[in-house]
Amino acid sequence: MKGLHLTADLYQCRCDAVWLTDARKLGSWCREAVQAVGLQAVDELFHTFPATATGAGGVTATVLLAESHICVHTWPEQKAVTCDVYVCNFSGDHSAKARGLMYALVNRFQPEWTEQRSLDRGDES
Template sequence: MKGLHLTADLYRCRCEPAWLTDAARLGDWCLAAIASVGLVPVQHMFHTFPRTGDGPGRVSVTVLLAESHVCLHTWPQERSVTCDVFVCDVGGDLSAQARGLMTALVERFQPEWTEQRSLDRGEEA
């Protein structure tokens, strides 16, 4: 069950506002980014939450991978995003793919600053 879990909290994102509010647009882009690093999506859900008194609704994008999962959650009123990429080393080391995907996600949102973490999960067999 060895794997790599990457997280990033993105603040004051300078991307186009639609990337924070349009679940279908963000989800479709995310599927393409996943494929571009060689990971395999097997199921997905893209959801836009209702508008609130604070502004447009948040977006959640979740993609189940053959190798594990990717989750994104946006806070448009704060121009913030959380990103979660987890890959299990099924058939080999997938850390380069996970890191490549996280780089693409961060670049998509153009944050002023990020807080990123990396966690090695499980044990060697």
């Protein structure tokens, strides 16, 4: 079950607000980004949360991959996003594809700053 788990917390995102509030638009872009790096989408779920007193509702976009998953959560009132990319490396090393996908996600939202983490998962044997 060897794999790579990448996370990014994005702050003060400078992208157009629609990327933080439109699940359909963000989901479509996520599918294209997954395909562009050579990963295989097998299912998806995109949800826009209702507006609150602080503004438009955020979005959760999840793409289930043959290699594992990506998940994006947005907080438009804070111009913040969290991204999660996990690939198992059972059938081959998908680490470079995961890093490419995370790079694309970060660039999509144009944050002023990020906190990124990388975790090698599973047994090395």
